[in-house]
Amino acid sequence: MLLAIALYHLLQFIKQEKYHSIVVITIALAISETPYYRIYEQNSTYFPKDNLEQDGFAVRSIAAKYPDIKTYKVLLKVEYIEHIDQVNFYIKTLEKYKNFQIKIIDNFENIKIGDLIICSQEAILSELEMNYKIEIIDTFERSKFLRVIEEK
Known part of the structure; x- marks a missing residue:
């Protein structure tokens, strides 16, 4: 009942103020939307929504967090x-x-001991862990930034 009353008053406000209130409400809803809120919350950092965006996010994050690691x-x-x-x-x-x-x-043929690798695909990461001893340096969402220590 309370929600219906609030909705009624909101609609009356929109009706009186025309487009100005629609813009304000749209902005408020956009900021509260989860992906946009996460961007705002983390100082304009975009978090990947799709699996195919994971590695790009990790590359960008590593460049920002570890600027000396260039290879x-x-x-x-x-x-x-x-x-x-x-x-x-x-x-x-x-x-x-x-x-x-x-x-x-x-x-895996292109992997050498000491290589730094980004991997976000769980199946490949599991296979990598079966074949090599690795050290995880950092994690970015679902991507792992790791160093290959030795072959098993």
Whole structure:
């Protein structure tokens, strides 16, 4: 009953104030929406919603948090080549403007002892842990930033 009364008064307010109140209400709803609130809450940091955005988020986060680490690999297996576009955007930007050397790899043959690797796919991470002893340096949402210590 209370909700109905509040809704009635809200609608009366919108009716009287026309578009001004609609803009205010829209902004209030947009800020309270979960993804937008998380952006606002974390000082304009965007959190990935889709699995394909995980590695791009990790590349960007590592560049910000560890600016001295400029060479590492992204271990990513995709069904379609277009799935690497998002992470590739961040890699190409960092390579061009900040002299990073980041490679996207899709198999374990390109992994060497001492390599720094980003991996967000659970199945690949499990397989990596079965074949190598690893040290997890940091975690960004679902992505792991790790160092390969030795082969098992």
